Amino acid sequence: MEARQHMPASDKKSLRELFLTERRKISPVVEQHYAAEIASKVLNNFDFKNKVIAGYWPVHGEADIRPVLMHLSSGGHRCALPVIAREDEPLIFRGWASTVKMVQGAHGIPVPDKNDPVAETLDPDILLVPLVAYDRRGQRLGYGGGYYDRTIAALRAKKPVEVVGIGFSVQKSVELLPVEPHDVVLDCVVTERMIDRF
Structure with missing residues (x-):
């Protein structure tokens, strides 16, 4: 069942x-x-053929995408996880495999150890992103830090990147989410029920 808004859209x-x-x-x-x-x-x-796939390390009840990354990595695909290098800047992505040493990053989120040989900096071709909510236009509501908006804009300025929101069906807003000029649109969202393409 989709969660409904009960307050001003702004x-x-x-x-x-x-x-x-x-x-x-x-x-x-x-x-x-x-x-x-x-x-x-x-x-x-x-x-996923010949593509770098970036996921995320789930926190706060986010949908756990690690099984996808483990499957892809074990099949020879290059996978990566996001790292907050500096506040107010785009995320960087370090290579990840199940053997990579993880260290605590910003906000207590585990990240690949930069000293691990696998953890080279990569530019993803497919970006799997967590979300707080999304709407039928593909607008994403995150935690408010703007990390993914900045990152997606920077990546798309370099090359085509497929941005896939990952969440649960209760995170789809019936009402349109408020939009700001810097907000980016997702290509699709995958939930346990469906794939919403925009």
């Missing part, structure tokens, strides 16, 4: 809390089942 903070509350209602067992459904959809519906 109130991003309230919207975040609404959708984060909906996400927190998902039990760990159900979340694990949903993550498996999402992984199946991602692995069976995208072309």
Whole structure:
């Protein structure tokens, strides 16, 4: 069931809390089942050949995309995870495999150790991004730091990048989300139920 907005569309903070509350209602067992459904959809519906795939390390109940990265990495694909190098700048991406040493990064999020030989800096071709909410136009609501907006804009200025939102169906907003000039549009969103393409 889609979460509904019950406040002014301009109130991003309230919207975040609404959708984060909906996400927190998902039990760990159900979340694990949903993550498996999402992984199946991602692995069976995208072309990963000769591409660098960037995911994320899940925090705060985000959909766990690590099984996708593990599957792709074990199959010889180059995978990467985001790193906050500096506040107010685009994220960088370091190579990742199951053998890579992880260290604590900004905001306590694990990142690949820059001293690991696999953890070279990469530019992804496919970017799997977490989200707090999204709408039918492909607008993404994040945590408010602007990291992914800056990053996606910077990557798209260099080359075509497929940006895939990853979330649960309760994170789809029935109402249109508020938009600011710097907000970027996703190419699609994968949930446990469907793939929404925009």
